[in-house]
Amino acid sequence: MGDELAGNDAVAAGRRRLERCLGTGALAACAAALALGLVIAPPDALQGETQRLMYVHVPAAWAAFAAFAAVSGAGAMRLWRGEGVWERLGRAAAELGAGMTALTIALGSLWGRPVWGVWWTWDPRLTATAAMLLVLLAYLALPYWPGGDPVRRARLTAATGVAGFAVVPVVHFSVLWWRTLHQPPTFLRPPGQVPVHPAMFAALIAAAVAFALMGAWVVLRRVRDLEPAPARAAEPAGESCGRVLVRSAA
Amino acid sequence: MSPGGRLPLLLVAVTALAMTPLACTGLGEGLTYYRTPSELRPAGGEHVRLGGLVVPGTAHPDGRELHFSLTDGTKTIDVVHTGYRPPVFREGQGVVAEGVLGADGRFRSDRLMVKHSEEYRAADGSR
Known part of the structure; x- marks a missing residue:
């Protein structure tokens, strides 16, 4: 996609540079996380190699939280400033958030079977996480609701993103508020009191950085992809669902 | 619309x-995802989750069954589990068992889940 520079200006060039930085950074952090997580960090004394799933499961959950925060923030901006980039940002972040939530659940299930003994149980943490996925899917489905006024629907979608964020603290604090099978948080403690082997900690931090950079990279690219057709110089044939969305909402 | x-x-x-x-x-x-032994109501035939710590020295397999005692520090209940045993099951550890409290005061479990702590360390004990 080299068409932005032709029609657009320094903004597009700056955005491309930012995308390239994010992509390169994500790649480097991925390499570091792989080395730390698969080679340098020791297996857990009790759980063995299975515990390495933590280096993907936990960053995926954090990325889902961050993505939902972006959905909520973009929703508020959409309600305040009207349609435009905030609408596209909200959608791009919700897509990432839904994917990350699904990944969190899938990896948690793979981790749960050997360690807990079950793939799934309706404990408050797992139930709240499933609810978070449903809220994000509802947010993504709302713009496609048949009939009605698309602009009103876009506002409703944005409001859903803002209100739906309430599920995030429920997911996070579920392990503290209620009895769960899932263990309480490990990492939100004063420095030096985190009960984790330093190499495991380093692997997790590297993986979290990789997920954060990769998530930002994916969302930026997706926001660009969701731009309405006229903003692009040479429009290739065929429509992405995003462009259909924007057109129907315009 | x-x-x-x-x-x-x-x-x-x-x-x-x-x-x-x-x-x-x-x-x-x-x-209330699980009840503790103190909160367990007398045998009513209802399928419930029971959570607590496995009392050290009480776990022993017996054929297809796994016997152990579960405590919340106040009350202790004998559990007979039949079915899949999570390999990381250990004495002194938190577990959640799903099953029915029998008339004999023993909890018959058909689904055993092991809680693990939020601590992670290497096999040599370093952290």
Whole structure:
């Protein structure tokens, strides 16, 4: 996609540079996380190699939280400033958030079977996480609701993103508020009191950085992809669902 | 909104309304994911989750069954588990068992889940 520079200006060039930085950074952090997580960090004394799933499961959950925060923030901006980039940002972040939530659940299930003994149980943490996925899917489905006024629907979608964020603290604090099978948080403690082997900690931090950079990279690219057709110089044939969305909402 | 757009919305609203009392009545029980031995009601034949610590020295397999005692520090209940045993099951550890309290005061479990702590360390004990 080299068409932005032709029609657009320094903004597009700056955005491309930012995308390239994010992509390169994500790649480097991925390499570091792989080395730390698969080679340098020791297996857990009790759980063995299975515990390495933590280096993907936990960053995926954090990325889902961050993505939902972006959905909520973009929703508020959409309600305040009207349609435009905030609408596209909200959608791009919700897509990432839904994917990350699904990944969190899938990896948690793979981790749960050997360690807990079950793939799934309706404990408050797992139930709240499933609810978070449903809220994000509802947010993504709302713009496609048949009939009605698309602009009103876009506002409703944005409001859903803002209100739906309430599920995030429920997911996070579920392990503290209620009895769960899932263990309480490990990492939100004063420095030096985190009960984790330093190499495991380093692997997790590297993986979290990789997920954060990769998530930002994916969302930026997706926001660009969701731009309405006229903003692009040479429009290739065929429509992405995003462009259909924007057109129907315009 | 066009009539075509109203029907699905109506369906969702009706479903949500129908589910709300269900969710509210289930919530009281549902938010208590497991009961401790002290909270366990006398044998009523209901299928419940029981959570606590495995009393050290009480776990022993017996054929297809696994016997152990579960405690919350106040009360201790003997558990007979039949079914899959998580390999990381250990004495002194937190577990959640699903099953029925028998008339003999023993809890018959058919699903055993092991809680693990939020601590992670290497096999040599370093952290």
